[in-house]
Amino acid sequence: MKKISVSLSGHQTSISIEDDFIIALHQIAKHDNVSVASIIQSIDATRMPDTNLSSAVRSYILRRYMKSAKL
Numbered sequence: 001m002k003k004i005s006v007s008l009s010g011h012q013t014s015i016s017i018e019d020d021f022i023i024a025l026h027q028i029a030k031h032d033n034v035s036v037a038s039i040i041q042s043i044d045a046t047r048m049p050d051t052n053l054s055s056a057v058r059s060y061i062l063r064r065y066m067k068s069a070k071l
Helices: 019-032 036-046 053-068
Strands: 002-008 011-017
Touching (some): 002 036, 011 019, 011 053, 019 036, 019 053
């Protein structure tokens, strides 16, 4: 597990996710030509209030890869 630190709504926060998810998040950011922080901000803005941010990020990555694999 590694931590990623980002600023969300002017507050520093960090998420802890596995290395493979960090690699995938960087690949998605590169593909979309956006920053990792902007992806995390978007996920944070749309997640359900009872879902923690790390879990929401993992789910987002899984959905992106499933969509690209057309599963």
